[in-house]
Amino acid sequence: MPTQDVLAWGQEGHSIIGEIAQREMKQSTRDAIDTLLRHGSLGSVASWADDVKFTTHQDTKPWHFVDIPLNHDTYEGLDCKDRHDPSKPDECLVMALAKVKHDLSCATDDDAKRDALRFIVHLVGDSTQPLHTVDDLGGGNGLIVKLEFCGLKDTQCQHPSSVKFHGLLNSTLITETFYDWGGYVDRLYQPDTGWLNSAVARAPDPAGDDIIAWVNDTHKAAKQVWTVMLPANHTIDQNYYDTALPILDRQLGIGGLRLARLLDQAFAPNACPGR
Numbered sequence: 001m002p003t004q005d006v007l008a009w010g011q012e013g014h015s016i017i018g019e020i021a022q023r024e025m026k027q028s029t030r031d032a033i034d035t036l037l038r039h040g041s042l043g044s045v046a047s048w049a050d051d052v053k054f055t056t057h058q059d060t061k062p063w064h065f066v067d068i069p070l071n072h073d074t075y076e077g078l079d080c081k082d083r084h085d086p087s088k089p090d091e092c093l094v095m096a097l098a099k100v101k102h103d104l105s106c107a108t109d110d111d112a113k114r115d116a117l118r119f120i121v122h123l124v125g126d127s128t129q130p131l132h133t134v135d136d137l138g139g140g141n142g143l144i145v146k147l148e149f150c151g152l153k154d155t156q157c158q159h160p161s162s163v164k165f166h167g168l169l170n171s172t173l174i175t176e177t178f179y180d181w182g183g184y185v186d187r188l189y190q191p192d193t194g195w196l197n198s199a200v201a202r203a204p205d206p207a208g209d210d211i212i213a214w215v216n217d218t219h220k221a222a223k224q225v226w227t228v229m230l231p232a233n234h235t236i237d238q239n240y241y242d243t244a245l246p247i248l249d250r251q252l253g254i255g256g257l258r259l260a261r262l263l264d265q266a267f268a269p270n271a272c273p274g275r
Helices: 011-024 027-036 048-052 058-064 093-106 110-126 165-175 181-188 211-228 238-266
Strands: 144-148 162-164 235-237
Touching: 011 110, 011 165, 011 181, 011 238, 027 110, 027 238, 048 058, 048 110, 058 093, 058 110, 093 110, 093 211, 093 238, 110 238, 144 165, 162 165, 165 238, 181 238, 211 238, 235 238
Parallel strands: 144 235
Antiparallel strands: 144 162
16 A cells, blocks of 8 residues: 555544544543643544654554555555565554554653553554455555545535545545534444444444454445445446445444544553553
């Protein structure tokens, strides 16, 4: 996947996931994060990792995705290798999330813990963006789709005529549904229709707390939105939007729930092995 093009979920999606986690985590975790971020919110730091991968942390570019071929069902170790330079060490989303979780639990320096926290918030979001688990066409960056639908926010259908398929999943579906990410969070918490109040959301996560299982679960969603749903003429019509929206709700919602669980684990007493 060409890392220079990779921005998983836009700021809106990452902030949605951070806000959900902030609401769902234990109070003790919330208090620890409040101190570490000096009263900042997870939503406010959720896109920090996208900024620093181009500046002070350029070595982290491969952390944001895992290159699973679209015609494969599950992650394999080869998917964490640089296919252009096999001599490079294995680096991808799967390995990065395990690393930064360990760093958050075990770092003794607040600056290091803060960086680890900001990476975790972002990378959990990346792990639920379907096209960040796909190798083909740079995760959809090499595929242009035409837009012929009306989102919930705009009955005049005022949006670009075409976007990269990756960008459609990153931002367009979200920003054409609500003007602000806070409104989308409210949508997910609607008492009767919001995904976060559904029986499936409040049941145990079938993927548990295993990062590879998370990636496999997201790759399954990628196959749905690309292989199954995308028309041959690459046109995102009203049927595609209406069908994709529940998938989008689920991916954003489950990202927030998984992030909350991971942070509860990372901030738990005795979370650092051997300490």
